[in-house]
Amino acid sequence: MILDFLTYLLKLIGLLLVQLLVVNNIELSGYINPFVYVAFLLSLPVSVKPWQMVLISFLTGAIMDSFSSTPGLHMAACNAMGFLRIYYLRATTNKEDQEGRMIPSISQKGIVWFTVYGFSMIFIHHLVLFFLEIYGFHEFFTTLLRVLLSTLVSLLLIVIGQLLFFRSAKTNG
Amino acid sequence: MRNLIFFIYKYYVFFLFLILEIVSFVFIYRFNHYQKASFVNYTVGVTSAFYTAVSNTQEYFYLRSINDSLQMENARLRTELFSSYYNNKFNLTQVNDTLYRQQYEYIAAQVVNNSVTKRNNYITLNKGRLHGIEPEMGVISENGIVGIVMNASNHYCTVLSLLNNNCKISAKILKNGAFGSLVWDGMDPKFAYLRDVNKHVPLMTNDVIVTSNFSTIFPEGIPIGKIYAHSLDAGDNFHKIKVELNTNFSTVSTVYVIRNLFKQEQQGIEATINQK
Structure with a gap:
């Protein structure tokens, strides 16, 4: 239990460092601002209790907010994503998964399942984030395009990360 | 009453979600409308230390270009020095000049965090209230303007970059x-x-x-x-x-914060317009 907690804490710190030190410095275009730290929320086990899920996502957003001086933006986005994740997983996993130690990942559920899951979750996160950032509905279609493109790039980075990470984990263990 | 408690108990996750979402919207609203952003003031101390460490490392990679730009600026300033002009006067007299009063002061600062790809970009500088920086001061680089100071803690300040939706x-x-x-x-x-x-x-x-x-x-x-x-x-x-x-904006590292010594006087006299 403690070991699990530490593993996830390390994972969160690692992903935040990747986000802040690497991904935030990539200048692809004004349309593409990927956020890969959401991979932490995506990869929490299915057995996490709903209230824990909501709180964890809120706190993750708060940490991200303090590092990007945007109070509330990431909190709102992560919170919405964490809340909707509960219902998404309830609908797409079976009883066995929910009681066991199932982790929503490529190695356990396959790449197609994970891509659909990742896309919908990241899309929700980016949708809330970018529209709150612009704070209104002017530039509506530009923002929508930014949401879509950024979602695709975030998803691509997260899928690549998962493939690398889990391949090596399998060969080692 | 019992039904109500039962109802809340049954959907407590939804209510928790709702409360947290409202909390974050309050933050966003305050940030967008008051520009005080107390949240940033609380966290800037911790996060700036992190960004200072990062920027200290990154600076090594840019030393050459920073040196070049500083050298160029030094050369320009040297040409403006009094000693680089030929003195045409025969005798000098000391005058307490009341015609020319200093209006602007420049405070040099280093960029410790910066972004250019987001829709709303912010910059963090390593000088703050202790160095005389206050909100609403202008920030320029050696080439041109950079932005406007938004918040200042004791040792750091955040700057609304020109690359921001709210910057006009x-x-x-x-x-x-x-x-x-x-x-x-x-x-x-x-x-x-x-x-x-x-x-x-x-x-x-x-x-x-x-x-x-x-x-x-x-x-x-x-x-x-x-x-x-x-x-x-x-x-x-x-x-x-x-x-x-x-x-x-992607390479800006040395900036100057401008303090207008007459600002209060100008704003004071302009405020009397609205009172009438």
């Missing part, structure tokens, strides 16, 4: 004095747009854009950029002007 800067065209407001459209950090320039004003590409004399934040005539392209749609009253910015 009063600017004018140097050659004919026509003024407009400079905004960024969120696309390319090299270009911004000058709005509200009347269609009767004649324009040329490469005309120089500088700050206007209407703001208490920037002194008049600080360079901003030059006109890259301009167009006038039929029936439109204002030019569409694309401005190529002088400041390279």
